[in-house]
Amino acid sequence: MSLLIKNAEIVTATDHYHADIWCEGEQITQIGKNLPGSSNAEVIDASGKLVFPGFIDPHTHIYLPFMGTFAKDDYSSASRAALAGGTTTIFDMCIPSRNENPLDGFRQWNSQAEGKASCDWTYHLAVTHWDETVERELREVVAAGVPSFKVFLAYKGALGIDDVELFHTLKLARELGVMVTAHCENSEIIAELQKELLASGKTGPQHHHDSRPPRVEAEGVHHLMTFAELLGTHCYIVHLSCDEALQVAMAARYRGVNVWVETLIQYLVLDKTWAERPDFEGAKYVMSPPLRDARNQPVLWNGLRTGMISTVATDHAPFDFQSQKPMGKDDFTRIPNGIPSLEERVNLLYTHGVAQGRLDLHQFVAVASTNAAKLFGLFPRKGTIQPGSDADLVIYDPQFRGRLSHAAQHSAVDYNAFEGFEICGRPAVVTLRGTVMVRDGKFVGPAGGGRFLPRKATHF
Ligand SMILES: [Zn+2]
Numbered sequence: 331m332s333l334l335i336k337n338a339e340i341v342t343a344t345d346h347y348h349a350d351i352w353c354e355g356e357q358i359t360q361i362g363k364n365l366p367g368s369s370n371a372e373v374i375d376a377s378g379k380l381v382f383p384g385f386i387d388p389h390t391h392i393y394l395p396f397m398g399t400f401a402k403d404d405y406s407s408a409s410r411a412a413l414a415g416g417t418t419t420i421f422d423m424c425i426p427s428r429n430e431n432p433l434d435g436f437r438q439w440n441s442q443a444e445g446k447a448s449c450d451w452t453y454h455l456a457v458t459h460w461d462e463t464v465e466r467e468l469r470e471v472v473a474a475g476v477p478s479f480k481v482f483l484a485y486k487g488a489l490g491i492d493d494v495e496l497f498h499t500l501k502l503a504r505e506l507g508v509m510v511t512a513h514c515e516n517s518e519i520i521a522e523l524q525k526e527l528l529a530s531g532k533t534g535p536q537h538h539h540d541s542r543p544p545r546v547e548a549e550g551v552h553h554l555m556t557f558a559e560l561l562g563t564h565c566y567i568v569h570l571s572c573d574e575a576l577q578v579a580m581a582a583r584y585r586g587v588n589v590w591v592e593t594l595i596q597y598l599v600l601d602k603t604w605a606e607r608p609d610f611e612g613a614k615y616v617m618s619p620p621l622r623d624a625r626n627q628p629v630l631w632n633g634l635r636t637g638m639i640s641t642v643a644t645d646h647a648p649f650d651f652q653s654q655k656p657m658g659k660d661d662f663t664r665i666p667n668g669i670p671s672l673e674e675r676v677n678l679l680y681t682h683g684v685a686q687g688r689l690d691l692h693q694f695v696a697v698a699s700t701n702a703a704k705l706f707g708l709f710p711r712k713g714t715i716q717p718g719s720d721a722d723l724v725i726y727d728p729q730f731r732g733r734l735s736h737a738a739q740h741s742a743v744d745y746n747a748f749e750g751f752e753i754c755g756r757p758a759v760v761t762l763r764g765t766v767m768v769r770d771g772k773f774v775g776p777a778g779g780g781r782f783l784p785r786k787a788t789h790f
Contacts, residue, residue: 332371343700353721356763384418384722388702389643393442405446411673411740418722424453432467447780456480460495475784486517500563507787514550535612548574555582564789613655646672648743707785721764730756
């Protein structure tokens with residue numbers, strides 16, 4: 331069926347104007363004033379609303395075996411949560427274990443996503459060890475449409491890689507024009523600080539931060555930047571949380587390293603006092619890098635405003651408060667790391683960014699959609715509103731006022747990390763390739779029709 335959106339106030343990363351949008355065959359085919367409808371077209375009147383391109387979350391963990399358990403969502407619940415919050419495309423981290431090869435991981439993640447995902451998806455492929463088979467299969471997965479890697483400088487012995495493995499991964503990425511996304515923290519310092527804290531009886535979630543202080547993250551960035559500079563690889567630092575790490579990344583950019591930075595919505599709206607909450611409630615807020623001192627938040631907002639930081643992601647990694655977080659009841663190093671934020675990201679960014687005057691509308695669209703599409707080879711199919719783009723549209727009601735709650739969420743996890751937070755604005759309608767998926771915060775679309783998005787390497 332065709333879709334006509336009347337009286338749209340269209341906002342992209344670069345433009346802001348009024349027009350009607352005609353969608354047919356899953357794409358936007360025409361934008362203009364007073365477009366005529368047709369008898370078989372669905373018509374949506376967008377008067378009083380803003381119309382944004384579908385939002386893109388460049389960093390999620392939907393299927394995730396981690397720290398002895400599995401993240402709580404599957405592609406079915408997570409994609410509904412994503413869409414309800416205005417996110418139409420996700421980049422999930424595909425992470426084969428150290429004794430699996432890249433093609434094993436790719437097949438495993440595909441089997442989890444196909445037929446279950448209601449939004450569109452793609453992956454960053456994690457490199458967790460290195461040998462000739464890995465190299466050969468990485469080439470195959472890149473050719474199959476996944477031209478971005480993920481490396482962990484933290485979690486050594488589990489997902490993390492050593493410097494020889496890092497060297498070869500970055501070298502291959504450079505040859506193939508692949509972006510390397512990286513978790514930057516110094517693994518050895520963390521391990522020693524964890525031992526010291528536990529030995530002195532500091533076992534609660536409030537001590538997680540001091541096992542991974544800002545300088546540990548900055549050192550990880552410095553380490554990656556050294557390799558990126560020597561090998562010429564394009565790198566993207568995931569979940570950057572603090573001033574110290576941003577300064578190191580920008581020093582590298584200044585001397586010519588091709589580096590981009592992602593931060594997370596939780597670093598913008600939560601600080602480390604949330605992880606210090608009593609009765610183990612702080613465990614809900616244990617993630618790596620940790621929530622930081624509030625002094626970092628203006629730095630991150632400024633980074634988004636000025637282009638030092640390109641994207642706001644979620645690192646969505648939900649673990650139940652009742653049954654999974656307590657794995658670390660007596661030892662914070664065993665608390666499964668991560669919080670749920672896939673459904674909340676866009677509304678929180680609009681509320682704390684646009685409504686509070688920290689970002690303008692174009693900066694908001696850029697960091698929540700367009701920049702990820704451009705960096706990872708999806709633009710202009712995704713990330714903008716123009717003829718030829720997929721008809722992924724968010725008709726956003728800036729007058730909406732409400733509060734986030736576990737009771738209303740689509741994610742399967744047993745808490746909401748932002749319970750009671752006020753939001754100023756919410757998607758009234760979300761479309762995916764021309765089909766209405768969400769109305770007034772509720773998933774109403776056909777389930778399981780999301781598509782894998784093959785991409786081409788662009789970082790030559
Ligand atoms: Zn992650």
